[in-house]
Amino acid sequence: MARRITFMKAINEALDQAMEQDERVILLGEDIAGGADVKHLADKNEDAWGGVFGVTKGLMPKYGRERVIDTPISEMGYMGAAVGAAATGLRPVSELMFNDFIGFCLDTILAQGSKMRYMFGGKAKIPLTVRTCHGAGASAAAQHSGSYYGILGSIPGVKVVVPATPYDAKGLLLAAIKDDNLVIFSEDKTLYGLKDEVPQAAYEVEIGKAKIKRSGTDLTIVTIGKMLYVGLETAEKLAKDGIETEVIDLLTVAPWDQETVLNSVKKTGRLIIIDEANPHNNTATDIASVVSDQVFDYLDGPVKCVCAPNTPVPFATNLEQLYLPNSQRVMETAAELIADLKN
Amino acid sequence: MKELDVKQTAWIYKKMNDIRNFEDQVHQIFTTGSIPGFVHLYAGEESVAVGVCAHLTDKDYITSTHRGHGHCIAKGCDLAGMMAEIYGKETGLCKGKGGSMHIADIDKGMLGANGMVGGGFPIAVGAGLRNKYLKTADVVVCFFGDGAANEGTFHESVNMAAIWKLPVIFVNENNSFAEATPQWYASGSKTIAERAAAYGIPGETVDGKDLTAVYKAAGKAIDRARRGKGPMILECRTYRNYGHFEGDEQKYKALDGKEKKYADQDCIKDFRKYAIANKLLTVEQADQIAATSKADIAAAVKFAENSPIPRPETLYDNVFAD
Structure with a gap:
């Protein structure tokens, strides 16, 4: 092993x-x-x-x-x-x-x-x-x-x-x-x-290159950092309803991999970005802006960002959990986007 | 420490003249609108940059300030390349991408003028750390103004240089004013040099208008740093001939108060007298150097004026190293 x-x-x-x-x-x-x-x-x-x-x-x-x-x-x-x-x-x-x-x-x-x-x-x-x-x-x-x-x-x-x-x-x-x-x-x-x-020997992972962690044709979810696990959990749940989600781990926030993201959106027509940062002027809004600008004609719905709220991080455990984007919130967001697929 | 000899004196006198002529030219040209942006002139403070850099080689580093032209010239930056940079031309030392406040030439050990007051301190510490780590005998001089002395970076950086015994000489150019605010108002300590005691390092205040005083004190400080004895603060009391920036009315200058002693001194004339009296220069040699300097600056202006502006595609160059 x-x-x-x-x-x-x-x-x-x-x-x-x-x-x-x-x-x-x-x-x-x-x-x-x-x-x-x-x-x-x-x-x-x-x-x-x-x-x-x-x-x-x-x-x-x-x-x-x-x-x-x-x-x-x-x-x-x-x-x-x-x-x-x-x-x-x-x-x-x-x-x-x-x-x-x-x-x-x-x-x-x-x-x-x-x-x-x-x-x-x-x-x-x-x-x-x-x-x-x-x-x-x-x-x-x-x-x-x-x-x-x-x-x-x-x-x-x-x-x-x-x-x-x-x-x-x-x-x-x-x-x-x-x-x-x-x-x-x-x-x-x-x-x-x-x-x-993790291999013992030294190796490099290319900066500026995102990774497709799960392939899909219906919806793209781009994640940053630990939001990968929220994305994968959501994809798993959606699969039970027959929705095939492509999950992309962005890995590099700057300069982010436009090619991988845009190609995925061209294929799926739907995009959710999960970013733990506060919601304004973050990486998610930047991706949304570039996607809307570059591949608008491929989109079947609005680009959605699931982010932390526009608040500082609270201390109390229950509030902190509410602060963090989670799969339930992504599922709710996805439901809007995939409504037409279900009909 | 190297004593002032004939060769060194000629070099010093030329550099002092270069700085004065360069700045006087920029002052004049600025009024014509040929120079974009804003400039902070070094004229009046020549003996500090030159008296210190006279002890340095290309392998020694300096960090500079927004008032950096003098440091650049003293450290050996090309006059024409500097002038072209100030004009925003592609032939400039930074290809027109930096301008007056960011002239740099790392090959000459010039780590950049700096638009951030106090921005040079930690960079100088980093270069000093590098020298110590690589076990070189090279030193770093961090030029800073009396205004920068009140930035937090001063405290953090001087302290780090002290605890690691880094070869960094913090050369304060106390020209009495941080922008339009007097040093005696803005500093809790009477001198900048006395703060050195708080870090357990030596501090010394010299007449920064007197080339020989700066030369001597800097020579000792630099020698000490080369021998691994660590940093010190050398405060040079000086005065700037012009305003904080070009266009500054300088209403804050009193000229009859505490500043008078420094305002009235012309360090270049004084050094000329000293050099001639001590037979380090003849009158003819001094005149010849002054004339050569004027011609060099005129050539630099001509070069800058005749140089092309940057090609549009260079906007995107050098954000990253490939």
């Missing part, structure tokens, strides 16, 4: 293999090792945390504190330093503990890292990977649960990937670190424990 590892282990393994392959790869972040300059840990070459979720556990003992660098709580400072290190030839992977902290350091991405190459007439390369996590469902409340991959993906010069499976997490992260551009790798914190088959 093939090896099964968690989403978190897949990310850890990608970092490990990238560091093994290329000495220019360094990691920066808050407590990505933990316990810097603590003698009893240093004596045993141990990290204290390995990241707040343990994603980078074991990398400091293997590669040392020169390459796995615990930073002060200074997001602006170390994220900007990662841009500077990338501009001068290293290939840093910096960790923003929660994507909600982007407010502290957005300048480094919005005005610096994403624009240097363009502003400098092509002279700069910014091979920087920013790892961060998003997502509701962990009772982490409004300042630790948002989903901002769409906002970040709307910045020219930034690539954003959102893996949904351990396999794609490993392959996309290795591809991100090899990429000569600023790539934001956004992990759903509620997927860290998810196990699946």
Whole structure:
């Protein structure tokens, strides 16, 4: 039987293999090792945390504190330093503990890292990977649960990937670190424990390419991150009524794979996009806009977006569950679109 | 540290003249409308950029500010390429895609002027981290204004450079005004340099109008950083001849108050006197350098004016590296 590892282990393994392959790869972040300059840990070459979720556990003992660098709580400072290190030839992977902290350091991405190459007439390369996590469902409340991959993906010069499976997490992260551009790798914190088959050897998953996870001819559901599982659950339910759903895992939010999505919509004529981000100006609305513009004549109904509501993420468990898009909501949305098929 | 010798003096005097002439030309041309956007001129502060960069090689990095032309020239950026960039021409250093506030030449170690006040601090720290990681003896100079000293990036970046002992010299150009707001109003500390104590690193304030003072202090700081002794803050008290940007009426300048000492000094004339008195330049050599500089800037303007605007298709170039 093939090896099964968690989403978190897949990310850890990608970092490990990238560091093994290329000495220019360094990691920066808050407590990505933990316990810097603590003698009893240093004596045993141990990290204290390995990241707040343990994603980078074991990398400091293997590669040392020169390459796995615990930073002060200074997001602006170390994220900007990662841009500077990338501009001068290293290939840093910096960790923003929660994507909600982007407010502290957005300048480094919005005005610096994403624009240097363009502003400098092509002279700069910014091979920087920013790892961060998003997502509701962990009772982490409004300042630790948002989903901002769409906002970040709307910045020219930034690539954003959102893996949904351990396999794609490993392959996309290795591809991100090899990429000569600023790539934001956004992990759903509620997927860290998810196990699946992942090859041991290093491999890359192409950035900018979506994956068709289930083929169908009646309805297309495009999903981002863990919404893949909502999409697959819905497709399963619809199949019982004889509705064949095509489920596309977008994987890359910026630049998203127009070819795969548009071809699918041409075939099915119906589209639902499930995006956990807040509903306005997110990836779903962008896809809806492009689909309406490019393949309007193929559509048999309106393009539907199933997103989080336009609220911050609530704390109470019942409210948080209401906040998250779920299969019931997608089923209700699908019912409108497929009414003609049932008659 | 390298003492000022004849060769170094000629280089310095040429660069100072280049900056002054470049900026005076841009000032004049700007009124004609040939230069799009807005420009922030460095004239008056020449001794800081030149006195510091005199100690650097192409392998050393600098980060700059929105008032970056002087840093670019001192770090060796091509004058014609710079002028063409400011004109928004395809022959510009950044192919007309950056303009005055984003002139950069990474091959020369110039990591970019920066439109974000305080934007250069963390980038300089990153370059310093790179130098330390690769075990080079190269240094990074982070030029910043008195306004930037009040940005949060100052604190985070100086602290990180301090704890990691990075080869980064934070060179403050305290020209008395952050836009239209005086430094003495906007800073809780009297000087920027005294803040260094809070980070456990040295800080020093020098007369930034005096080339020899900047040259000496910067030489020591850079030597120290090359020897792995870590960062420091070097505050250079100076003054800008023009406004914050072109078109600024400069109503905030008093010229008879605390600023007078700096406003009245012309660092280029003073350095010329010093060089001649110390037999580092003859009058003829100095005149020759000044004339060459004027001709070089005139040639740069001509090049910029005769250069083509960017081809439309270049709009899409270089968003990403392939």
